[in-house]
Amino acid sequence: MTESPLQHPALTKERLSKTAIVYLRQSTLGQVEENWGSGELQRRLVEKAEAYGCADVLVIGDDMGKSGSRTEGRLGWQDMMLRIRAGLAGTVFAYDVKRLSREVRDFSELIHYAREHNVALVLDGRVLDPRDPGDAAQAYVMATFAELDNRTRADLFRQTRRQKAEKGAIVSSLPVGWVKLPSGVYDFDPETKPTIEYIHDLYRRTGSVRRTVRVLNDEGVKVPTRYRGRKLRWEQATQARVTRLLRLEAYAGIYTYGKTEHQPEFGKYPGGLPRRRPVAESKQVRVTGLFPAYITPEERTRFLEQMAASEFHKRDRAGQGVGLVQGKLVCGECGDKMTPCYVPEGRGAHRYQCTYGSAKTGADPCMSVQGAEVDAAVERAFLSAVSQPTQDSLRAALEAEEGSKRSKVDRLEAERERLAYVEHRAEERYGCVDPRNRLVAAELEAQWEKAKKERKAFEEYVALNPPPEAKETVSEQLEELCRIVADVPALWSDDAITNVDRKLMLACLIDRVMVTNTAESIELSILWNSGVETQHRRWRRAGVDRLIADWHAAGKTAAEIQKLLEVGDPTTGQTWPRTKSAVYQALRRLGLRPNPGRQTPKPERDHMRELFGRGLTLPQIAEERNAAGSRTPFGRLWNANGVYNAIGGKLGRFDRHEDLHREVLDDAKRRGLTNKQAAEEFNAREIPRVTGRQWTADAVRQRRRFLNRKTREGAAKPSPDQKATQPDDGGSEDE
Numbered sequence: 001m002t003e004s005p006l007q008h009p010a011l012t013k014e015r016l017s018k019t020a021i022v023y024l025r026q027s028t029l030g031q032v033e034e035n036w037g038s039g040e041l042q043r044r045l046v047e048k049a050e051a052y053g054c055a056d057v058l059v060i061g062d063d064m065g066k067s068g069s070r071t072e073g074r075l076g077w078q079d080m081m082l083r084i085r086a087g088l089a090g091t092v093f094a095y096d097v098k099r100l101s102r103e104v105r106d107f108s109e110l111i112h113y114a115r116e117h118n119v120a121l122v123l124d125g126r127v128l129d130p131r132d133p134g135d136a137a138q139a140y141v142m143a144t145f146a147e148l149d150n151r152t153r154a155d156l157f158r159q160t161r162r163q164k165a166e167k168g169a170i171v172s173s174l175p176v177g178w179v180k181l182p183s184g185v186y187d188f189d190p191e192t193k194p195t196i197e198y199i200h201d202l203y204r205r206t207g208s209v210r211r212t213v214r215v216l217n218d219e220g221v222k223v224p225t226r227y228r229g230r231k232l233r234w235e236q237a238t239q240a241r242v243t244r245l246l247r248l249e250a251y252a253g254i255y256t257y258g259k260t261e262h263q264p265e266f267g268k269y270p271g272g273l274p275r276r277r278p279v280a281e282s283k284q285v286r287v288t289g290l291f292p293a294y295i296t297p298e299e300r301t302r303f304l305e306q307m308a309a310s311e312f313h314k315r316d317r318a319g320q321g322v323g324l325v326q327g328k329l330v331c332g333e334c335g336d337k338m339t340p341c342y343v344p345e346g347r348g349a350h351r352y353q354c355t356y357g358s359a360k361t362g363a364d365p366c367m368s369v370q371g372a373e374v375d376a377a378v379e380r381a382f383l384s385a386v387s388q389p390t391q392d393s394l395r396a397a398l399e400a401e402e403g404s405k406r407s408k409v410d411r412l413e414a415e416r417e418r419l420a421y422v423e424h425r426a427e428e429r430y431g432c433v434d435p436r437n438r439l440v441a442a443e444l445e446a447q448w449e450k451a452k453k454e455r456k457a458f459e460e461y462v463a464l465n466p467p468p469e470a471k472e473t474v475s476e477q478l479e480e481l482c483r484i485v486a487d488v489p490a491l492w493s494d495d496a497i498t499n500v501d502r503k504l505m506l507a508c509l510i511d512r513v514m515v516t517n518t519a520e521s522i523e524l525s526i527l528w529n530s531g532v533e534t535q536h537r538r539w540r541r542a543g544v545d546r547l548i549a550d551w552h553a554a555g556k557t558a559a560e561i562q563k564l565l566e567v568g569d570p571t572t573g574q575t576w577p578r579t580k581s582a583v584y585q586a587l588r589r590l591g592l593r594p595n596p597g598r599q600t601p602k603p604e605r606d607h608m609r610e611l612f613g614r615g616l617t618l619p620q621i622a623e624e625r626n627a628a629g630s631r632t633p634f635g636r637l638w639n640a641n642g643v644y645n646a647i648g649g650k651l652g653r654f655d656r657h658e659d660l661h662r663e664v665l666d667d668a669k670r671r672g673l674t675n676k677q678a679a680e681e682f683n684a685r686e687i688p689r690v691t692g693r694q695w696t697a698d699a700v701r702q703r704r705r706f707l708n709r710k711t712r713e714g715a716a717k718p719s720p721d722q723k724a725t726q727p728d729d730g731g732s733e734d735e
Contacts (some may be wrong), residue, residue: 007052008127009628010121010129011053014090015091015120016053016055016090016091017090018056018088018091019057019083020089020090020091020092021058021060022049023076023094023099023599024060024099025099025100025495026039026064026067027065028065028067039064045095047571048319049122060079061076062074063077063370068099068102070106070152075475077101080092081110084114087117090511092114094122095124096146097123097124097139097146097460098144098146101286104143105223107139111140111731118131124138132251134712137696159427161257162285165257165258165287168287168290170186170290170291176224176225177192177294182697186292187292188292192232195221197294198221199242199245201245203214203303203483207306209242210239217237218234221242225241236306237568246303247303247307249300251294252293252294252296252297252299252300253288253292253293254287255286255287255288255295256284257284257285258285259279268633279527285433301317320498320499321342322499323350324506325352325374325375325513328514330513331366331367332516332517333354334368337484338351338354339352339354339356340352340369341368349370350371352368368517369522373522373538374538376573376574377572378513378524378532380573381526382506383492394429419455419458423448427451429725430445430447509528511527512527513525513526520540521539522540523536523537524537526537527637537571538572542575547564547569548583548586549590550596551564552587552590557594558583558584558595562578562579565577565578565583600633600646604625608621608646608647612647617640617688618690618692620692621643622637622638622642625638654714660687660688661687661707664685664687665676665700665704665707675698675704678695678700679694679699681701682695682700
């Protein structure tokens with residue numbers, strides 16, 4: 001007895017009374033547009049659901065253009081499962097099991113919830129009851145074969161594409177920048193070519209992805225993009241988009257297939273896409289010459305090296321800032337690189353800070369040092385190194401470089417000879433085999449083809465990476481190098497040289513600079529590219545204070561300390577110009593009393609006073625002491641001022657001319673002579689002075705004031721007799 005197509009025992013009244021879901025799905029949007037017949041066949045399931053007597057039919061077509069290999073991102077599948085778990089659905093119609101899912105795991109979830117909530121499945125025209133063990137087993141078998149078919153088809157598709165790629169066919173979409181002509185040949189896309197060439201040219205000039213993006217955005221230039229072969233779009237320039245145009249091998253004329261692969265153990269991303277991992281370059285298919293290139297492979301390699309040196313944790317690129325050791329300075333505490341910190345002009349100098357740990361883990365920065373101090377020490381070490389080059393070291397470096405070049409050329413020649421021998425041997429073996437022995441002939445032919453392929457790949461590699469050409473001899477290079485090095489110090493200070501140029505010059509000799517910040521100094525350890533490590537120091541304020549304290553302990557006066565600060569530290573090249581007042585302030589801050597000046601020994605002072613008492617003038621005393629071989633405490637010849645200071649300064653008690661000067665000055669005053677007239681008369685009468693010099697109007701005025709003040713001080717001071725007769729303030733005589 002045949003059952004009616006409009007009735008089935010599994011389609012009970014309870015199931016028919018609920019919503020019947022018709023699920024539609026096609027794998028790609030291209031299939032939706034081109035294979036429209038498949039969509040029509042799936043939509044006819046609505047008529048079948050109505051024929052079975054379903055009261056309410058819901059068509060879910062949100063997954064048209066979605067792959068069945070995964071359920072992530074399939075809104076229609078999620079809507080259907082939500083209705084089943086809510087108990088709203090009674091029947092699910094699908095053209096076949098592959099429309100629902102190509103994974104047994106996902107189909108098992110559907111069977112589980114359908115059995116739990118009493119939902120029937122209509123697949124391939126068959127009604128399946130998940131609660132029936134036979135129907136459930138049949139559904140699982142159908143899902144298993146669907147998954148097997150999917151994986152077999154995907155593997156066959158990948159192998160076919162790989163074989164085509166190995167034969168020189170482009171089987172994957174190229175990035176933006178090319179179009180396929182009707183003849184099947186790829187050529188530049190005239191719409192995007194000018195922009196792509198401009199982006200490459202900008203990076204050549206700026207050397208920075210960030211600056212390239214900034215220029216593009218400032219000029220309003222959009223970047224062409226095409227995601228997974230879709231329609232061309234123009235988007236705002238970002239570092240990711242510009243980096244893609246610089247990194248991809250296709251822009252260097254190299255077509256690559258099989259760069260990544262997916263394995264089940266890799267898992268999936270949260271969005272459902274399979275996790276892919278890079279494939280070794282030896283397992284990739286790499287073909288050149290299939291389409292024109294925007295840049296050369298050598299230039300792409302330089303781009304990659306420059307971008308690698310500009311990563312956040314390296315920051316080795318030479319920027320426009322004044323920080324000389326940008327990208328070279330390493331923190332002596334944590335070992336991370338330090339970044340320059342610039343401030344607006346007029347608000348201070350730049351500094352170097354260790355901020356990588358702070359940006360990575362939120363920890364406090366290790367240290368911060370003054371940029372000018374570090375730059376000055378490194379600059380001094382660099383110029384000292386280039387101003388005194390040794391020919392032996394330069395010759396050794398040149399010979400090592402030439403040896404490395406010769407070694408590379410020799411290795412390439414040896415490999416070329418080996419591959420030629422292998423190919424020749426395989427050809428001879430294939431030529432000697434009996435054609436009737438098909439299996440052996442096929443094997444030998446395969447070996448011959450493999451040898452030819454390896455040799456061709458090697459020649460392509462050499463063409464893309466040519467060996468260095470032989471230049472002039474080492475002696476000629478040495479002479480040229482010495483001439484260039486001799487001009488470096490003058491070139492360094494030239495106004496035409498920018499900060500970027502100086503940093504690039506510095507990178508030629510210095511690999512890194514490790515800094516340690518102490519209370520008294522900044523300790524620098526410079527590692528040169530030659531492997532030599534040198535130590536340098538820059539004194540801080542606390543270190544300068546310690547030097548002042550050491551000099552003070554050695555008996556230096558403030559004036560002598562001032563001169564030592566002006567001379568500075570010859571090992572570091574630092575000088576600290578200070579006024580004498582600043583030196584006194586530093587000593588006061590350190591709690592030190594200034595050392596007294598050097599004094600003349602007491603026997604020498606007594607002898608000078610004796611000479612002065614005999615009537616010799618100060619110049620005469622100085623002349624007598626110089627003739628006797630005596631010198632000042634500072635090792636200089638005596639003069640009138642030196643004798644004056646050594647005897648005691650004021651010479652009041654040694655002044656033999658006081659009475660004479662009072663007499664002549666009083667006489668000049670009575671006669672109404674001016675100071676100038678009195679000076680002329682005193683010089684004519686040869687009135688002596690303490691210093692032995694000629695009288696001047698100013699000298700007359702000063703001498704008159706001195707004597708008047710001395711007279712007033714003598715009058716104010718009571719004599720011993722006056723003190724004895726003076727009454728006691730404490731009481732009267734009557735008491």
